[in-house]
Amino acid sequence: MIIALAEYARLHNRSGDTLRRLAENGSLKTAQKIGRNWTVDSEEEYPSKRKVKSKPITVVSLFSGCGGMDLGLIGGFDFLGKHYAKTGFDIIWANEINPAACKTYRENFGDYIVEGDIGEQIKNLPSTADIVVGGFPCQDISINGKMLGVNGKRSSLYTYIVEAVNKIKPKVFIAENVGGYCSSRMSTHLTRSLRILILLDIT
Numbered sequence: 001m002i003i004a005l006a007e008y009a010r011l012h013n014r015s016g017d018t019l020r021r022l023a024e025n026g027s028l029k030t031a032q033k034i035g036r037n038w039t040v041d042s043e044e045e046y047p048s049k050r051k052v053k054s055k056p057i058t059v060v061s062l063f064s065g066c067g068g069m070d071l072g073l074i075g076g077f078d079f080l081g082k083h084y085a086k087t088g089f090d091i092i093w094a095n096e097i098n099p100a101a102c103k104t105y106r107e108n109f110g111d112y113i114v115e116g117d118i119g120e121q122i123k124n125l126p127s128t129a130d131i132v133v134g135g136f137p138c139q140d141i142s143i144n145g146k147m148l149g150v151n152g153k154r155s156s157l158y159t160y161i162v163e164a165v166n167k168i169k170p171k172v173f174i175a176e177n178v179g180g181y182c183s184s185r186m187s188t189h190l191t192r193s194l195r196i197l198i199l200l201d202i203t
Helices: 005-011 016-024 068-074 099-108 118-124 153-170 184-197
Strands: 002-004 033-034 037-041 057-062 075-081 082-084 089-096 111-113 130-136 172-175
Touching: 002 005, 005 016, 005 037, 016 037, 057 068, 057 153, 068 089, 068 130, 089 099, 099 111, 099 153, 118 153, 130 153, 153 172
Parallel strands: 057 089, 057 130, 089 111, 130 172
Antiparallel strands: 002 037, 033 037, 075 082
16 A cells, blocks of 8 residues: 555654655665655565674684683673673684693683694684784793793793784784783883884784
8 A cells, every 4th residue: 555655654663754765765665756745655664774794803812721811802601790792703713732721622612722832833823813812921920930021931932922913914912911011020021022013013
């Protein structure tokens, strides 16, 4: 049945101005203008915007451990009575050297974690990702350690995060460590790390 556009607007709980725009741009297929007024078939479905499926935000995870940081990124869990919804982030590649941590990771996330030394696995990084994340070893930075900073054998592994960021060119990168990294005793080490990132133009 042909009805006035104003009536069609009331049936669908929409404003007359909105329906007029839809008629003018051709979104209402049966709409016709008669003189100064619009008519439309009452049986025509109200046009809805096509939902564009958003692409997941891809993440490469280094020094993944058992997956604590990764869980924080992807969400979908409850903690201390609060629910954290899924974020749409997708971990596409992860690496950890500790076999026990990898076992836990696989049981909670998936088999995509690569077990092995980052020095050997860095060549297998994906070519692209939106985010690079890594909590590099803290033993040489922590106040409970020898405070060797990034000169230490373990904490110097932060350079692999730098290498990954330089190779992948993500939109965002997250490098996590203990608070001691920002202490006065570690200031030269922090400055050195930041200077490398600045020189690579990835900060």
